[in-house]
Amino acid sequence: MNIKKNPHTQLKKKKRLDLNLLVYFHAVYQTGSVKHAASFLNCSSPNVSQSLQKLREIIGDPLFIRDGQQLSATTVAARLYDETKDNIHELLYSIENLSEKIQRKLVIECMPYFSIKITPLITLFLQSKNIDCEIVQMSHTTVESVFWERLSLKKVDLVFGMKVDLEGSKMGYRLGSDTCVLVCRKNHPRIIDSYIYGFDVTESITKIHSDISELHKMRSLNNDYFQNSPCSLQAKSLLAICSHISVSDSIAIIPSSFYEKFKEVFNLKSLKTNLQMPDFDEYMYFNKASSDKELYLELYRYVQDNYDKV
Structure with a gap:
């Protein structure tokens, strides 16, 4: 049967x-x-x-x-x-x-401008440890909860960015800090070396478009200025903002490290101002349950020790 x-x-x-x-x-x-x-x-x-x-x-x-x-x-x-x-x-x-x-693939997520600082350090660290590894770099410019979810689900190994509130499953380590500068193009028709809000001619501004809370400091510290000044561009990319600034009469607040690296490329100059320039801490995050926790801690120490050298 x-x-x-x-x-x-x-x-x-x-x-x-x-x-x-x-x-x-x-x-x-x-x-x-x-x-x-x-x-x-x-x-x-x-x-x-x-x-x-x-x-x-x-x-x-x-x-x-x-x-x-x-x-x-x-x-x-x-x-x-x-x-x-x-x-x-x-x-x-x-x-x-x-x-x-x-194991030969390391997936990191960070803001586009921050990748310019962090990618060479990760590369040098992997070379120093003789680790043959492909770095996969993803960009985030959206709400923090989205990339925290990807970290929790182990879709990414490491997140680099500004300080945020941590949940219990994440580990965060401060790498350093950055300040901001007010910039315009070098051949601006009205601005020489300073811009005094309330005294000089009100200039149009560019704004970085992001839901990341730390970036809101660029507006909140000078709330009246951002509300009263005309906006010529909103963009998620600092490269787009600086490209716009290089051919327009607008001004922008950008991270000083980004300015130092690209000021000659975009023909920019920094300005003295009475506007309050924000600063922010920069962090490295990974999941507590990661099997590579010790390696990530070594990477953190390496990045922290060499943060200002790249």
């Missing part, structure tokens, strides 16, 4: 099957002993015995019968071994290779 097996029962068995059970089974089959298998796998005998018992329950066969000091394989065990001996090694090899490939 041909009895069809219940597909739901088969699915349950597949869910219960742990690849490690087959590893323990192969070790016992090859050594003929739970004790020798435990020694071979560098684990405890009870651990091997418990794994065998789980596999027995799934297969529905005792698998091994004691024959003096040795364990003798049943016909089911012999067939199971023959069916899996090649595949198990190929599968384990593939998993090990996949693990190595995953």
Whole structure:
């Protein structure tokens, strides 16, 4: 009589099957002993015995019968071994290779301007540790909760950016701080070396468009100025803002490190002003449960020690 097996029962068995059970089974089959298998796998005998018992329950066969000091394989065990001996090694090899490939990729997320500061430091750190690793850099300019969610779900390894409120699963370390400067193009028709709000002609401004709370300081510290001055551009990118400034009469507040790196490229000059220039702390964040926590802490110390040298 041909009895069809219940597909739901088969699915349950597949869910219960742990690849490690087959590893323990192969070790016992090859050594003929739970004790020798435990020694071979560098684990405890009870651990091997418990794994065998789980596999027995799934297969529905005792698998091994004691024959003096040795364990003798049943016909089911012999067939199971023959069916899996090649595949198990190929599968384990593939998993090990996949693990190595995953470990050779470091996914970081940070604001575009901040990547200019942090990417070379990460590169130098990996070189100093002789780690062959692909850096995957993602940009964030959206609400903080979005990239915190990606960090929690381990879609990214590290987040670099401004200080934010942490949840319990995240670890944050201060790297340093940055200040801001007021800038315009060098050949501005009215501004020479200073801009005094309330005295000089009101100039149009550019604004960085972001939901990141620390960036709001650029407006909140000078709230009246940003409300009363005409806006010529809103952009998420500092490169876009500086490109706009380089050919317009607008002015902008930008991070000083970005200004120092690109002032000649965009023909910019910094201005003395009575406007209050914001400053902000910059942090490195990762998940507490990360398997690479010690390596990330070494990276943090390296970045902190070399933060002002790049």
